Amino acid sequence: MICRACLRASRAGLRSEASQRLASVQTPSRALSLASTRFAAPAAYSTSALLQQRALQTPARLPSRTYSTAASEQPASAGLEKPADLDEGEAQVWDILIREFAPTNLVVRDISGGCGSMYGVDICSEKFRGLNMLKQQRLVNAALGELVKQWHGIQIKTSVP
Structure with missing residues (x-):
């Protein structure tokens, strides 16, 4: 790669010692003109041609994740077992x-200390x-309905698998 100063010097015909050394080094050259890079791409560099060329240059991608159908046929909560240490309010x-x-x-x-007035x-x-x-937490509040009205508060953390 040649710096701008050396490039200008070579265009002007003024070859310094450093530019002569750079010229003797074999570097890959790029045949792009200023007009083609700024204003219009030549037909050989159309979007579809560039995409096809990039597809050939990129390494093979990892296979996409596959999901078994047996797991999707079962209800999602089938693997969840009710913990034995839940008190009556938590179990409800x-x-x-x-x-x-x-x-x-x-x-x-029960994060209220055992009195059942606040749940996490x-x-x-x-x-x-x-x-x-917000919509996720509103769904949880709606599902719990009247129970929430009896409590001091509720701490809800929602997520998507």
Whole structure:
């Protein structure tokens, strides 16, 4: 690659010692004119031709992820088992959320210290796909309905598998 100063000197016919050394070094040259790069691409460099050329130059890509049909036929919550350490309030919330959302991951905890006035819910469900966080949390609040009105508060973390 030649710097701009050396390029200008070679165009003007003034070859310095450094530019003569650079000229003697064999470097790959690019045959692009200023007009073709700034204003219009020649027909050989059309978009489809460039895409085809790039496809030939890129290495083979990794195969795309495949999903088994057996897993998709089963309900998503089939792998979730109700934890044995849930108290009565946590179990009630667990049952409602399993029924409504078929989550792939669900954690329900009484974070009020045991009095049942505040719960923390961490839920991962496919039903949340395409929804923003506020809409996801509104769905959880709507599913829990009257229970939420009896509590001091609820902490909801939602995600999509």
